[in-house]
Amino acid sequence: MITYIVRRIMMAIPLLFGITILSFGIIQIAPGDPTALMIDPMIRDKDLVAYKELYGLNDPIYVQYLKWVGNMIQGNFGDSLIRQGVAVNELIMARLPNTLLLMLVSTILAIFISIPIGIISATKQNSLADYTFTFFSFLGIATPNFWIGLVLIMFLSVHLGWFPTGGVATLNEPFSIWDRIHHLILPSIVLATADVAGLTRYIRSSMLDVLKQDFIRTARAKGFKQKKVVYKHALRNGLIPVITIFGLMLPSFIGGSVVVEKIFGWPGIGMLFFDAAFQRDYPVIMAITVIASALVVIGNLLADILYAIFDPRIEY
Numbered sequence: 001m002i003t004y005i006v007r008r009i010m011m012a013i014p015l016l017f018g019i020t021i022l023s024f025g026i027i028q029i030a031p032g033d034p035t036a037l038m039i040d041p042m043i044r045d046k047d048l049v050a051y052k053e054l055y056g057l058n059d060p061i062y063v064q065y066l067k068w069v070g071n072m073i074q075g076n077f078g079d080s081l082i083r084q085g086v087a088v089n090e091l092i093m094a095r096l097p098n099t100l101l102l103m104l105v106s107t108i109l110a111i112f113i114s115i116p117i118g119i120i121s122a123t124k125q126n127s128l129a130d131y132t133f134t135f136f137s138f139l140g141i142a143t144p145n146f147w148i149g150l151v152l153i154m155f156l157s158v159h160l161g162w163f164p165t166g167g168v169a170t171l172n173e174p175f176s177i178w179d180r181i182h183h184l185i186l187p188s189i190v191l192a193t194a195d196v197a198g199l200t201r202y203i204r205s206s207m208l209d210v211l212k213q214d215f216i217r218t219a220r221a222k223g224f225k226q227k228k229v230v231y232k233h234a235l236r237n238g239l240i241p242v243i244t245i246f247g248l249m250l251p252s253f254i255g256g257s258v259v260v261e262k263i264f265g266w267p268g269i270g271m272l273f274f275d276a277a278f279q280r281d282y283p284v285i286m287a288i289t290v291i292a293s294a295l296v297v298i299g300n301l302l303a304d305i306l307y308a309i310f311d312p313r314i315e316y
Contacts, residue, residue, distance in 0.1 A: 005301065012297040019293045020072075020286070024065050027282050068286065077287035082279045088287045091272060098168055099257060099268030106188040107249060110195035115235075117196075118203025122211060122238075123230060133200060140197030149190040149263045156186065166265030187264040191257060195249065202245055207238040243306045249299070 059067070071078055077088035121130045157165045163186050164170070170179050210216065211234055219229045257270035265271075269288060276284035 008301050016293055023289045028061055078283040080281055080284055082281045088283050095268050095272050102187055106191035109188060110192040114196045114199035115203060118200045121204040122207035137197045137200045140193050145190050145194055146259045146263055148193055149260055152186050187260055187266055190260050202242050206242055210234045210238040244303045
């Protein structure tokens with residue numbers, strides 16, 4: 001397995017470089033100039049040229065790319081163009097804990113809800129419970145997260161006052177775990193909604209295939225109880241195809257939280273990316289894009305490793 005992991009990592013390196021080239025090129029041809037939001041529009045032309053020279057914006061595109069890649073390899077993503085003198089690394093590290101907390105809670109919530117629902121739908125196929133879960137699953141998939149977030153804010157926060165409308169903590173109040181949880185509930189529910197809907201369908205479909213296998217009929221013929229057949233024999237095999245989905249959920253730690261973090265004013269990586277896109281803060285955009293791309297590779301690698309853990313028959 002070690003050889004397989006090393007080989008996958010070596011294959012991922014040129015892939016990541018290809019992603020950086022594509023992302024850098026798209027940003028360069030995007031309309032707008034980051035200097036328009038950084039400085040006084042009445043600045044003199046010679047001062048503007050000096051400013052661009054300071055940040056290397058006058059260099060040829062390939063020179064800018066090589067400088068950026070060289071710094072990135074060393075773990076340095078440069079300085080923010082909008083927040084002058086502030087390193088991109090500092091901005092990301094300051095927001096990363098908030099995003100990890102939000103995504104961890106929403107992912108755990110989605111897993112613990114979707115697995116039981118998927119099992120019930122599969123074991124009670126074509127029943128009222130199955131049809132009900134199917135209806136709400138399709139509804140959750142079809143409904144945008146931002147709309148669900150706005151509805152929850154309107155009713156639960158504005159009208160009922162049960163939850164805060166946004167932020168990670170109450171201003172001018174001492175740190176409190178309950179206060180942090182209180183602010184975390186709504187955004188984590190909104191983020192978990194789409195994951196629950198999708199995972200439920202995958203788990204149901206996978207479990208239905210496994211429950212029709214010969215070894216399940218053999219287990220039942222031996223007199224094993226239904227719970228043991230489902231949770232010990234069927235579930236472990238039924239989760240194997242779903243592991244890929246779990247692995248692909250890792251990149252959503254950043255990409256999936258962009259709109260939700262902005263709606264709830266949650267100061268995480270997603271909100272940082274959203275603001276950087278509107279402010280044309282190219283170093284921040286590129287840094288988050290590379291991190292998200294790396295998470296895609298890591299997520300797929302973890303999925304392959306989990307295959308062997310759940311199914312010892314798989315060899316590398």
